[in-house]
Structures are given as C-alpha cells and as structure tokens.
Amino acid sequence: MEPVASVVDKIKGVAKSGQDLVDCLLRRRENSSRRNPIEILKRLQRETFSDLMKLRDRQDKVERVISFYKTSKGGPFQETSTLVRGEVDASGAILMVGGTDQEHIDAVGRAGVKTGISSRLSFETIIRQKDTLLAEFVAFQKGLVDIGDVSEGALTLAKVSYTANVNDWFSAIAIPVGAQFRDLDMTATSSNQGHGVTDLSSVGPPLLNQQTDSAIGLKVRKSNVIAMMAQSFSGLRRHPFSDEIVHCFGTFGQIVCQFPKGIKFSLMGLQQVAKSSSHCINLGALAIPVSFSKDHESPETSVQDSALSVGATSHEITSRTGSIALKLESELDESTRIGGWIQMKNANPKHLQWAVNAFDDAEDEFGWGLSFSGIVGCPSNHGRLQAESYVKLNIGKKFCLKPGIAYAVDGNAKIFGLILRSNWSF
Structure with missing residues (x-):
C-alpha cells in the first residue's frame, strides 16, 4: 500500500x-x-x-433655461450693466505777474490757468448691446482770479447723452443737457483728454470749447473717412458783448481722414447765430420756442411806429460768427503723440489761433508734455504767445501728479507760473 x-x-x-x-x-x-x-x-x-x-x-x-429667459419679457437678461467712473482733479499755482491791474487779471484768465478742486462722476449704460446712455455729475470748488472770491457747488447733473449705433457706418448722438462741441469731436480719445496743466493745452481748437445747452448730430463712416454734422441750441442768456438777451443756434461739421501710422487729419467748422429776444421767458432746457404767427398791430399804431417795428424785426439777428479749424495728429508709438491745430475766425486769415503740442501719457512711472500756442491779429491789436511744459508722475494706476511751468505774453502783460496738477480716477 x-x-x-x-x-x-x-x-x-x-x-x-x-x-x-x-x-x-x-x-x-x-x-x-x-x-x-x-x-x-x-x-x-x-x-x-x-x-x-x-x-x-x-x-x-x-x-x-438660458434660451427661455432670453425670449421671455422681463427676464434677467433684459437688464443692462452700468459702468461707473469717477475723477477728482486738484490744481494749484504760484503766479508771478507784472501787476494786479485788470489787464493782468484778464491775461491770467485767457491763459487757461485754473486752480481749485473739481470732481466728476459718470454713469455709462449699454442699451441693446449697441447704444450708450451717459450721465455725468460734477461738483467743483474753483478759486477765481479775484482774491477771496471762491465759487462752490454741490454735485449737479452736467451732461446727458445718448449714442445710437445703427450699424457699422451710421450712428447718431443726442445731448439734451450740457452739450459742448468737444463732445462731438471724433478725434478726441480718453488718452488726450485732460493732459497739460492749463486749459489751452487740453481742449484743442477754441471752437470745441463753446458751451451750448443741447445738440443732436449724425455720423457717417466710409472706409478711412468719417463725417459729422450736428445742430445745437442754447437757451436764453445774456450776450457777452451787450446787455441783450439772446438765444444761439449753432451748426457744427467735421471731416476726419485717417492715414497709416496713426496720422489723423481733421477739418472742422462752426457757424453760430445769436438772435435777440424782447421777452425774457425761460421755457426750460429742452424747450425750443418756434413762432408761426405774426404780431398784430393795434389800430392806434402810426406809420412811423410801424416803420420802427419793421426795422427792429430786420435787426433781430444780433450776431453771426463762424470759425474754421484744421487739426493734425500723429502717433509716434503707443503713448507718444505729436500734433497741432490752427483756427481762423470769420474767414479772416489775419485772425489766427494756433497750437503745437507733444506729450507722452504712458502708464508707467514717467511721462512728459510740451505745448506752444498763440494768437495773431487779436481785436485788441496785440498778439499772444504761451509756452508750457510738465512732467507726469504716475503713482499707481489711478493717481498721477503733474508739476509744470507756464509762461505767457499777452500784450503788455507777462505771466510766469509754477503749476501743480493732480488727478485721481476710480
């Protein structure tokens, strides 16, 4: 086993x-x-x-779910977003003038030297993914030239504008409150707004700084050419050269040609008509009085009074002024620009205003700017020449300091100023 x-x-x-x-x-x-x-x-x-x-x-x-809310009325996607921007500007100056008479005081004002604190708050809303509704509020505390005279104001509505972009080549803009012709300037960008230490180096041709109450304009774009036509209306106000109460109508036109290497050529013109008014009736900012009926004469009116009345009607237009300006700009790089403009008033080549400026508004720590401007053939039979220079110091991305100097010769008045300007945006 x-x-x-x-x-x-x-x-x-x-x-x-x-x-x-x-x-x-x-x-x-x-x-x-x-x-x-x-x-x-x-x-x-x-x-x-x-x-x-x-x-x-x-x-x-x-x-x-998204497609349902987009097609339904009153859904959350019908709401528009609002972009809020704020800006605080403070300026101070040490002025050395030849005297304290009225001639020197007026020369300081014409030089564009303004001191004090101003703030601006803007609300921008996108409507229908193409149109833009803008509302601006301003508050200021600016010192005037007269000693001890300071104007102060609370936050007030300064501007309301609506831009309708119909398509790629046609758009319209309406500014019912606080319109200025520089709002219609198609060459203005955020990079060249507010540079310089005086108003003369910040605005451009003087016709863009004309104040009006409301305006409406149309813009057409074709290839590298842009054309703008606008009409403005100003309510009852006192004429600057007389005691008459007038309301002004203005027609503004601009053609911009864009060339390679960032070169822009702009031709702009402004025609203003000031009409007198015998009755100081203010109907509001958005009201434009138009009369279709003629005044009826009473039976007691004599032939002589009737003739005087006809003569007064024929002189209803108190003034008619026109200005033409040429503007040329060139971009040397992303932040450096050089340009100049010349303006002629009432088609009179003997009355010219001009300016040449160059600036570097880089977002790094250092920037600079130069400006030369003048007037030839002033009504007071003397010219004006002004030069300024500044350095821009960026402290962070929202705050900058601009120390600079300005020198102006206005007839017999000579002005030299040390100016410090600061800007904070948020």
Whole structure:
C-alpha cells in the first residue's frame, strides 16, 4: 500500500505544480495588459463615458433655461450693466505777474490757468448691446482770479447723452443737457483728454470749447473717412458783448481722414447765430420756442411806429460768427503723440489761433508734455504767445501728479507760473 500511496502523492504534487504554473502565467498576462498604455486608456474611457453623458445632459438643461429667459419679457437678461467712473482733479499755482491791474487779471484768465478742486462722476449704460446712455455729475470748488472770491457747488447733473449705433457706418448722438462741441469731436480719445496743466493745452481748437445747452448730430463712416454734422441750441442768456438777451443756434461739421501710422487729419467748422429776444421767458432746457404767427398791430399804431417795428424785426439777428479749424495728429508709438491745430475766425486769415503740442501719457512711472500756442491779429491789436511744459508722475494706476511751468505774453502783460496738477480716477 505504501508504494501506491507514494505514487498518488507524486501525482498530486505534479498537478499542484501545474496549477501553480498556469496561475502564474495568467497573473503575468493580466499584469502586462494592465501596464499597456492602450489598455489603460480604454479602461479610463469606459469609466468616464458615463460621467460625460451626465455632464452633457446638465448642459442641455442649462441651455434650455438660458434660451427661455432670453425670449421671455422681463427676464434677467433684459437688464443692462452700468459702468461707473469717477475723477477728482486738484490744481494749484504760484503766479508771478507784472501787476494786479485788470489787464493782468484778464491775461491770467485767457491763459487757461485754473486752480481749485473739481470732481466728476459718470454713469455709462449699454442699451441693446449697441447704444450708450451717459450721465455725468460734477461738483467743483474753483478759486477765481479775484482774491477771496471762491465759487462752490454741490454735485449737479452736467451732461446727458445718448449714442445710437445703427450699424457699422451710421450712428447718431443726442445731448439734451450740457452739450459742448468737444463732445462731438471724433478725434478726441480718453488718452488726450485732460493732459497739460492749463486749459489751452487740453481742449484743442477754441471752437470745441463753446458751451451750448443741447445738440443732436449724425455720423457717417466710409472706409478711412468719417463725417459729422450736428445742430445745437442754447437757451436764453445774456450776450457777452451787450446787455441783450439772446438765444444761439449753432451748426457744427467735421471731416476726419485717417492715414497709416496713426496720422489723423481733421477739418472742422462752426457757424453760430445769436438772435435777440424782447421777452425774457425761460421755457426750460429742452424747450425750443418756434413762432408761426405774426404780431398784430393795434389800430392806434402810426406809420412811423410801424416803420420802427419793421426795422427792429430786420435787426433781430444780433450776431453771426463762424470759425474754421484744421487739426493734425500723429502717433509716434503707443503713448507718444505729436500734433497741432490752427483756427481762423470769420474767414479772416489775419485772425489766427494756433497750437503745437507733444506729450507722452504712458502708464508707467514717467511721462512728459510740451505745448506752444498763440494768437495773431487779436481785436485788441496785440498778439499772444504761451509756452508750457510738465512732467507726469504716475503713482499707481489711478493717481498721477503733474508739476509744470507756464509762461505767457499777452500784450503788455507777462505771466510766469509754477503749476501743480493732480488727478485721481476710480
């Protein structure tokens, strides 16, 4: 029996060894398949397929909700976002003048030197993804030239404008409150607004600084040429050269040609008509009085009175003035610009105003600016020449300091000033 038992044990040992060999081979094959990159990718694809399907279902649900709110009235996507901007400007000056008479005081005002603190708060809303509604509020505390005379004001509504962009080549703008012709200037950008230490180096041609109550304009763009035509109206106010109460109508036009390398050439013109009014009736900022009926004469009116009345009607237009300006700008790089302008009044080549300026408004720590301007053929029979220079120090991204100097010769008056201007935007 013992030989039989030993044979059986040997057979069992051989079978167990064979089974162990088979198991080892299977485990090696499985491990090799797991280590294969292709097999790993297939396994990951099978594991993530169900998760991708779930995410796709959720995305479909979100898109259905968004499409529902876009088509429904009064949904949250009908609301427009409003961009709020603020700016605080403070200026101080040390002026050295030849005297304190009225001639020197007027020369300081014509030089554009203004001191004090002013603030501006603007709200810009995008409507219909194309149009822009803008409202500006200003508060100021500016020192006047007269000693001890300071004008102060609370935050007041200064401007309301609506720009409708119909398509890529046509747009319209309406400014019912606080319009200025510089609001219609198509060459004005945020980079050249407010540079310099005086108003003469910040505004451009003087016709752009004309104040009016309301204006409406149309703009047409074709390739590299842009054309603007606008009409303005000013309410009842006192004429600057007389005691008459007048209201003014103005027609403004501008053509801008854009050339390569950032060169812009602009031709602009302004025609203003001031009409006298015998009745000081203020109907409000948005009212334009138009009369279609004639005044009826009483039976007691004599022939002489009638003739005087006709003569007064013929002189209803108190003044008619026109100005033409040429403006040229060139971009040397992203922040450095050079340009100049010349303005002629009443088509009289003997009465010219001009300016040449260069500035660098880089957003880094350092910037600079130069400006030269003058008038030839003033009504007072003397010219005017002014030069200024400043350095711009950027402290952070929102605050800057502009120390500068200005020198002006206005007839017999000479002015030299050390001016410090600061600006904080938020």
